[in-house]
Amino acid sequence: MKTAVLGSGGWGTALALVLLDNGHETTLWSYTEEKNKILKEKRESPMLKGVALPEKLALTADLDCVRDCELVVLATPSFAVRETAAKLKDRLKPGTLLVSASKGIERGTSLRLSEVIEEETGGTCPVVVLSGPSHAEEVGRGIPTGVVAAGPDEETARRVQAAFMSRRFRVYTTDDRIGTEIxxxxxxxxxxxxxxxxxxxxxxxxxxxxxxxxxxxxxxxxxxxxxxxxxxxxxxxxxxxxxxxxxxxxxxxxxxxxxxxxxxxxxxxxxxxxxxxxxxxxxxxxxxxxxxxxxxxxxxxxxxxxxxxxxxxxxxxxxxxxxxxxxxxxxxx
Ligand SMILES: NC(=O)c1ccc[n+]([C@@H]2O[C@H](COP(=O)([O-])OP(=O)(O)OC[C@H]3O[C@@H](n4cnc5c(N)ncnc54)[C@H](O)[C@@H]3O)[C@@H](O)[C@H]2O)c1
Incomplete structure (x- = not known):
């Protein structure tokens, strides 16, 4: 499927590699053009030293990359989730699977990040939380890792499980977004x-x-x-x-x-x-x-x-x- 990962820090990059490895057409979005340029030149993230970014991983700083995607991952720092989600609203097709991979609670509102994403995208796209013991440095190197996909319902969580699951990245489903995010x-x-x-x-x-x-x-x-x-x-x-x-x-x-x-x-x-x-x-x-x-x-x-x-x-x-x-x-x- 066509996928995009937003946030090219350690975690976004590692997740983009998981999706790419599973055969998905994947784009990694950087917050700044400068960061995107560095990634394009070096084909390596400073946060994941020694892990090559394959040529087939598309790199961009243009948020239009989410148009026509079936799955979009948000992997920015928690403070940037609202502003990133707000920019998605007019670009997403209804029903796109949104995966919240950041870890935090919104300052000021104390909302969970899946709630922030739902608020900003108007509730037309289901939000699944991906979480668990998963250091980017190890996921990027293909070290066996297990996480949970917590969805609003079992069927949606299963779709995210299927997109990420591999011999090196095991995904369990759950319906508990509250517990997973807290x-x-x-x-x-x-x-x-x-x-x-x-x-x-x-x-x-x-x-x-x-x-x-x-x-x-x-x-x-x-x-x-x-x-x-x-x-x-x-x-x-x-x-x-x-x-x-x-x-x-x-x-x-x-x-x-x-x-x-x-x-x-x-x-x-x-x-x-x-x-x-x-x-x-x-x-x-x-x-x-x-x-x-x-x-x-x-x-x-x-x-x-x-x-x-x-x-x-x-x-x-x-x-x-x-x-x-x-x-x-x-x-x-
Ligand atoms: N690193 C991990 O192993 C890991 C694992 C699971 C979850 N997480 C979570 O993922 C999130 C991102 O972590 P990370 O390790 O990739 O962080 P990082 O510090 O490696 O990268 C953060 C990225 O966010 C970008 N950024 C900064 N301001 C931004 C803005 N306003 N809008 C959009 N992007 C912006 C930066 O350019 C940078 O590339 C955090 O919430 C973290 O808790 C990290």
Whole structure:
């Protein structure tokens, strides 16, 4: 089928290669003509070093590339999803499959990105969320990876599954867009915190504690917002949390490591050199938690460190000093 991928960062490029490898006619769209020119000249993305971009992958900076496409992937940073989707409205044919591959919650509105895309494209095209433990650097090299396609219904999710699925890229379907998107956005906050622990030289026990209790608070929020519990233990939940908190490919973790070592936050973000979604997600987590009336102590301290100048070295002691409680919300109630 004819496909386009919008956003030629690491993730957009890796997904374009998956589609191309599956025999689809694929165009990769860059936000600027300058970026498009570099990709055309080098036939390699600076975010995916050593991965050649085949000649049959069309490269453009013209959004008209989405006209006549059957499937369009949005893989820009989360802050650019609304403006990109808005430009699509008059170019898409009704019924085009839209795949939301960015991870985040919209700042200001706290909307999930599939909701933002639906709002801007007028609801004439179904939106499927693609998420899971999937570093672009590994997908680009064809390393076996598994993700979920979360659709508004099973049939639509299956169409996206069929487009992406290969021997190297396994896709499971689900109908839980809420859980998939909340987990995808909030694991970046926990990854930032995990990086901070690594940067401060904390122990493995402490990191396991953070990841497990981090997942517990993501679960609390997701379920309060209408997610299925199964999503939490699936690829988009625990799967993505593990990879993001443990891998050096994770820019959120890398940013956290720098913060944990005492590098000032703006400098840490600058040094990472790519979008650090966890910084935006920490602010959104706070808003969503307040709206849903759930407690998210880890996301809260992440916000205080990122936005209120709190000293990161004081955080572990404070979290450890919280009142004792049951591990499960519902027990002893
Ligand atoms: N890198 C990964 O492994 C990975 C995996 C899964 C999901 N994601 C998600 O995909 C999204 C993109 O991540 P990435 O790693 O490709 O980022 P990146 O930093 O590699 O690239 C971002 C790209 O967005 C472009 N851009 C900047 N401003 C823009 C705008 N206003 N409109 C359109 N495009 C703009 C930049 O030119 C750049 O090419 C993020 O939400 C991220 O969380 C990334």
């Amino acid at each position: 987990c995808a956005a909030l694991k970046n906050v926990i990854a930032l915190c995990a990086g901070c622990l690594d940067g401060m030289g904390a122990g493995d026990n402490t990191k396991a504690l953070l990841m497990t209790r981090g997942m517990a608070e993501i679960a609390r929020l997701s379920v309060a917002l209408g997610a299925r519990r199964e999503t939490i233990t699936g690829l988009a939940g625990v799967g993505d949390l593990i990879v993001t908190c443990c891998s050096m490919h994770s820019r959120n973790r890398r940013c956290g490591i720098l913060i944990g070592r005492g590098v000032p936050i703006p400098e840490a973000i600058e040094q990472v050199g790519a979008v650090v979604e966890g910084c935006y997600a920490a602010a959104n987590a706070r808003t969503l938690a307040a709206k849903a009336g759930v407690e998210m102590p880890i996301a809260q301290v992440a916000y205080e460190v990122l936005y209120e100048g709190r000293d990161v070295t004081t955080v572990v002691t404070d979290l450890m000093g919280r009142a004792g409680r049951s591990e499960y919300e519902e027990s002893w109630a």
